[in-house]
Amino acid sequence: KAGVTQTPRYLIKTRGQQVTLSCSPISGHRSVSWYQQTPGQGLQFLFEYFSETQRNKGNFPGRFSGRQFSNSRSEMNVSTLELGDSALYLCASSLDVAVLNTEAFFGQGTRLTVV
Amino acid sequence: AQSVAQPEDQVNVAEGNPLTVKCTYSVSGNPYLFWYVQYPNRGLQFLLKYITGDNLVKGSYGFEAEFNKSQTSFHLKKPSALVSDSALYFCAVRDMNSNYQLIWGAGTKLIIKP
Numbered sequence: 001k002a003g004v005t006q007t008p009r010y011l012i013k014t015r016g017q018q019v020t021l022s023c024s025p026i027s028g029h030r031s032v033s034w035y036q037q038t039p040g041q042g043l044q045f046l047f048e049y050f051s052e053t054q055r056n057k058g059n060f061p062g063r064f065s066g067r068q069f070s071n072s073r074s075e076m077n078v079s080t081l082e083l084g085d086s087a088l089y090l091c092a093s094s095l096d097v098a099v100l101n102t103e104a105f106f107g108q109g110t111r112l113t114v115v
Numbered sequence: 116a117q118s119v120a121q122p123e124d125q126v127n128v129a130e131g132n133p134l135t136v137k138c139t140y141s142v143s144g145n146p147y148l149f150w151y152v153q154y155p156n157r158g159l160q161f162l163l164k165y166i167t168g169d170n171l172v173k174g175s176y177g178f179e180a181e182f183n184k185s186q187t188s189f190h191l192k193k194p195s196a197l198v199s200d201s202a203l204y205f206c207a208v209r210d211m212n213s214n215y216q217l218i219w220g221a222g223t224k225l226i227i228k229p
Contacts, residue, residue: 006158042220042221048216055214056213056214100209100215101147101166103161106151106158106160107158108157108158109156
């Protein structure tokens with residue numbers, strides 16, 4: 001069974017540009033969550049999608065957005081990049097976060113560097 | 116408010132010695148608790164979870180965790196540490212007040228010295 005796939009693994013962008021990151025969840029998983037990880041802030045929740053609907057959102061500015069497709073693949077977009085957006089972006093998939101005893105499976109992340 | 120605390124930023128253990136990584140939580144209702152491990156430049160890997168039942172939960176790579184309801188703790192343990200256990204460890208709990216999202220601890224860096 002294939003794991004969670006995130007592309008690309010590494011990305012370098014310039015301030016002001018926009019970026020799109022992709023996440024393919026484990027087959028059969030309908031919930032996809034996105035996190036930002038930085039050394040100073042730890043794991044910060046961005047948003048969660050379930051069946052193409054954003055079900056929950058963290059405290060990030062509107063520059064951060066996402067979507068989920070009918071095959072459960074998800075993308076997140078960051079517009080007008082700032083230096084502080086440099087981070088490891090992690091995607092996690094699960095059957096459904098509302099199934100409380102189910103664990104999340106993480107991709108290897110996309111390392112975004114903004115210069 | 117629901118929360119998770121990992122009181123130690125870093126834990127140093129000699130190879131072969133037992134290790135403990137601490138986690139305490141604050142939730143309303145029954146807790147659903149998880150431990151994950153992260154190796155450098157990698158995503159998080161699931162280690163184990165507590166849902167209900169036996170307070171001692173066994174997981175991957177020889178790790179186990181002890182759930183203590185009275186102390187609201189869920190400490191990760193291993194009887195004999197390996198150098199390869201060196202990594203970043205995260206504790207998490209389900210937030211029943213926020214669409215069941217996971218609330219994460221800040222992480223504990225575990226260093227195993229040969």
